Amino acid sequence: MPQNIARVEQVMLAAPVIPVLIIEDAKKAVPMAEALVRGGLPAIEITLRTGCALEAIKLVADNVEGAIPGAGTVLNLAQYEAAVEAGSKFIVSPGATPKLLDAAEQFDVPLLPGAATSSEVMALLERGYERLKFFPAEQAGGAAYLKSLSSPLAAAKFCPTGGVSLEKAPSYLALPNVLCVGGSWIADAKAIASEDWAGIEERARAAASLKG
Numbered sequence: 001m002p003q004n005i006a007r008v009e010q011v012m013l014a015a016p017v018i019p020v021l022i023i024e025d026a027k028k029a030v031p032m033a034e035a036l037v038r039g040g041l042p043a044i045e046i047t048l049r050t051g052c053a054l055e056a057i058k059l060v061a062d063n064v065e066g067a068i069p070g071a072g073t074v075l076n077l078a079q080y081e082a083a084v085e086a087g088s089k090f091i092v093s094p095g096a097t098p099k100l101l102d103a104a105e106q107f108d109v110p111l112l113p114g115a116a117t118s119s120e121v122m123a124l125l126e127r128g129y130e131r132l133k134f135f136p137a138e139q140a141g142g143a144a145y146l147k148s149l150s151s152p153l154a155a156a157k158f159c160p161t162g163g164v165s166l167e168k169a170p171s172y173l174a175l176p177n178v179l180c181v182g183g184s185w186i187a188d189a190k191a192i193a194s195e196d197w198a199g200i201e202e203r204a205r206a207a208a209s210l211k212g
């Protein structure tokens with residue numbers, strides 16, 4: 001089954017930025033997601049890099065109106081299944097393997113897989129994936145590199161993530177092959193730990209007003 005492009009685009013076009021989050025304490029998930037939604041960023045990616053990530057996704061899915069919670073750093077079938085079970089509306093992976101793509105076919109919840117080279121993008125296009133994450137964006141070559149893929153691989157549209165900041169986002173968002181960007185700068189570990197909800201909301205608002 002190819003990627004459900006309409007469903008992935010609902011997530012990618014909800015706002016110009018998808019905040020990427022590492023949550024160490026599930027109790028912080030709801031106020032954090034509320035601040036992001038208030039600031040205008042409904043789609044939020046909670047990475048499965050901490051023990052409480054699945055609980056955090058579930059709390060946001062059950063309690064935060066307007067939020068579109070997704071799971072990041074999903075590497076295999078077991079994580080995919082658990083993330084869907086928790087209420088994820090989308091799944092993000094740093095790359096793509098045949099096994100992970102086979103796993104994704106079992107679920108309605110769409111996958112946004114990562115790619116960083118022409119061959120990786122071509123392999124995903126062959127499997128019907130046209131909406132991709134460009135990861136790690138800055139380290140792999142940044143906006144200039146991604147721009148050079150836009151003509152030969154025109155069907156692929158990206159969410160660049162990795163080293164993206166408020167300052168760097170506009171150079172990506174101006175590209176014809178970019179729908180949104182992802183990044184941790186809106187709600188980093190320190191802001192979440194110190195419960196700086198006002199600061200998170202303010203950074204979300206600045207990110208939401210970027211031209212998508």
Ligand SMILES: O=C(O)C(=O)C[C@H](O)[C@H](O)COP(=O)(O)O
Pocket residue numbers: 020045047072073074092093094135161162163164182183184185
């Ligand atoms: O593992 C995944 O699925 C990810 O989503 C990785 C993230 O994209 C980066 O960790 C974001 O990195 P920074 O914005 O540079 O802090």
